[in-house]
């Protein structure tokens with residue numbers, strides 16, 4: 001066994017029901033005295049609670065998915081005008097993404113308090129959009145110094161969004177198995193991530209008010225993001241990135257729909273990953289395990305339900321082909337990619 005694995009420096013705190021005290025401790029550890037508290041309007045009540053004991057100098061609630069550059073610029077100006085020395089973000093991937101955009105140019109430390117299962121808090125990847133072009137990059141400044149996971153903050157996330165967001169996390173695990181930099185540690189993290197998500201998500205769907213399922217799902221989502229940050233984007237993420245940018249599709253739902261198709265496409269070519277995924281699901285095959293979980297969760301099925309036009313299938317083929325990672329296990333051609341995109345668009349069973 002010969003490989004090189006990098007573990008990103010970050011403190012992770014699981015504090016169910018206790019985010020205010022846990023976040024205050026993280027901010028004190030940074031010796032910060034002027035905090036910018038970032039949260040979207042839908043996340044405001046959580047931010048009120050988390051921020052109650054913090055030295056908040058300014059609150060910022062202009063949060064837009066995929067972080068348009070003008071939105072990032074306004075947040076950076078506000079941080080500079082208030083001379084803040086730390087950023088605390090309370091929210092989903094879009095809110096974390098805005099904090100990362102501010103950290104990218106200012107170097108300010110971030111304490112992230114996630115309220116979805118997107119996992120951005122555990123990666124050093126930033127994203128910004130200009131018009132319909134999304135640019136992403138890697139920078140150590142955007143990796144939050146600490147994450148505080150408080151499962152009680154997820155109780156308000158509607159079931160449908162919880163399922164889509166949890167399947168987005170599952171996509172991080174699955175795509176990590178054949179990511180361009182995958183190593184045995186990533187595979188181990190991703191396998192345990194799948195176990196956590198496969199246990200947690202059905203519990204969330206059955207009882208959205210239960211803390212246990214929310215916490216299992218957060219645990220799985222964290223491991224998923226750590227594996228993904230190390231392994232890098234595989235075919236699944238490249239497809240979702242292109243489709244999301246071209247047709248302005250909702251992030252989590254797009255991942256939830258595309259995942260079973262990419263798994264069915266790649267699984268036959270990667271027997272070791274297939275076996276690990278199947279075992280983690282407790283199922284005879286990886287594809288059957290994901291199908292059973294999706295059925296239990298009433299998962300989103302078709303991209304056409306989320307705003308993708310039918311002629312988008314043909315339009316997306318060339319840009320996806322240009323983005324396919326070199327080492328993808330199953331060779332991708334215009335023909336098999338078109339079939340995959342059509343199945344995801346119409347919501348048919350994965351081939």
Ligand code: NAD
Nearest residue numbers: 040042066092093094115116118120123125156157251252
């Ligand atoms: P989101 O942050 O846009 O949240 C979706 C909606 O749910 C928003 O309206 C939000 O305000 C609301 N919401 C969030 N938490 C809630 C809660 N607990 N209760 C009620 N409502 C709540 O969506 P997302 O899927 O979390 O994040 C998607 C974004 O994150 C995308 O832009 C994606 O590119 C980015 N992302 C980045 C990385 C990375 O590593 N850089 C990783 C994953 C996702």
